[in-house]
Amino acid sequence: MKILQVGLGNNPGGMEAFVMNYFRELARQGVSFDFVSMYGTIAYEKEILELGGRVFYVPNIKKDYFGYIKAFRKLLSREKYDVVHVNMLSAANIVPLRLAKQAGVRKVIAHSHNASAPGIVRKLMDGVNRPRMKHYVNEKFACSEKAGRWLFGDRAFERGEVTLVANAIETDKYGFSESNRRKIREKLGISGDALVVGHVGRFQVQKNHEAILRIFHEIQRKEPAARLCLIGDGELKEQIQEQAKKAGVLDKIIFTGVCQDVERYLSAMDVFLFPSLFEGLPFTLLEAQANGLPCVISDQITGEAVLSRENVTMISLAESPEKWAKAVFKMKEAGRIEREEAARRLAEAGFDIHKEGQKLMLLYGR
Structure with missing residues (x-):
């Protein structure tokens, strides 16, 4: 199974800890993750490589929107992923979800790791993009009920459309x-x-x-x-x-x-x-x-x-x-x-x- 993790930054925080905790555990069983980043470095890169993961870099979407799309599409076309797991602090950037859907990825996951969106621009983009997410994803994950209701809405949560995935630790x-x-x-x-x-x-x-x-x-x-x-x-x-x-x-x-x-x-x-x-x-x-x-x-x-x-x-x-x-x-x-x-x-x-x-x-x- 080929799995691509999206959304990690270059500063280790909770979202990065989530992915790495699961990667360490699954790597013991021979499972590997690929990672895509639009920053010059990615948190935990040395350990990712040691665990057998691969890191692919794309242009920063804020600086080169079309370059980001071109590089991301090329990656998806070449690697043929079974799962694209997009880790999200808000819906400000849903482009990876759209591109994965267009590439025919079997499972496209939007994963809510937060319960609010700081900053005026991010709040604006979050509000615009939320209704569009449903067209691109076939799995909704959240780290908590609060995070699930915040990103996907109360009705989606109450209909059982949101799966809670624990922020598990060793x-x-x-x-x-x-x-x-x-x-x-x-x-x-x-x-x-x-x-x-x-x-x-x-x-x-x-x-x-x-x-x-x-x-x-x-x-x-x-x-x-x-x-x-x-x-x-x-x-x-x-x-x-x-x-x-x-x-x-x-x-x-x-x-x-x-x-x-x-x-x-x-x-x-x-x-x-x-x-x-x-x-x-x-x-x-x-x-x-x-x-x-x-x-x-x-x-x-x-x-x-x-x-x-x-x-x-x-x-x-x-x-x-x-x-x-x-x-x-x-x-x-x-x-x-x-x-x-x-x-x-x-x-x-x-x-x-x-x-x-x-x-x-x-x-x-x-």
Whole structure:
């Protein structure tokens, strides 16, 4: 079976993590993915190639629309894919769906990984393209009910046209490690008893780093030894660093950049802070819960992502930074869930990649 994955960017995020988690699992069974990218590089390219995948580059559709179409059509004509899996944060670009349909691909999948579209232009294009998608796809996937209803509509979801495909992870990989906690804290120069609040996510509007800074400022007022660990990269990183400097907390924040070993950093944290403005179903929250971490999250995150009610607190974004800070301190006292229990809960909720990988292959073949 020949499968083409579309939509991955050059900055590893949740959508990229989804594809790679399934690719790693299926590669063990001899299944390979091809990837197409309109950026100069693609996230995880070295690993993709090591796993036997292939990467094809096409012109950026925003810079060379007709060049993009020509190159994409040529790829589809040459490779004769059985499945074209288009991973989408919105319907702003449905050209791959149309081209795959025109090429006679047996299964054309539109997969919703988000629950909102940031930016005026993207919102406009999303609104124009949504009604047209139905002409090109024969499978609708979503990472959560919220993401499915948002992209495909309530009626399509209620008619059973949307298949939920879990943002599954390798639960053992993200389990808590005392050794990793000690080593990462030593590497970062953090004392063993200092409160470490952590976040994993791209520096973009959706992740709401400005709120993280306001909350951390309140935490600092009560516990000056506390540290904030921000994992990720993105276009707003320098802006956030400047705001942290003005707030007088820059020297208390650790900016790690993109990490390939996030699980080690999770073990070094005490509380996971996640005040996102919107999400589909965030991988990083699942990874934090697999680590047993207490989490303080926004009420905009789907309840499907909350697996441990006793150590996940959901708060309205309308609440004050002081209330968020109080929740952080409270959750820190609650402590971690045991490693084995955390893994059991993820598996029972359908987020174990070993089981979900088999389900995805059945969906590809049906």
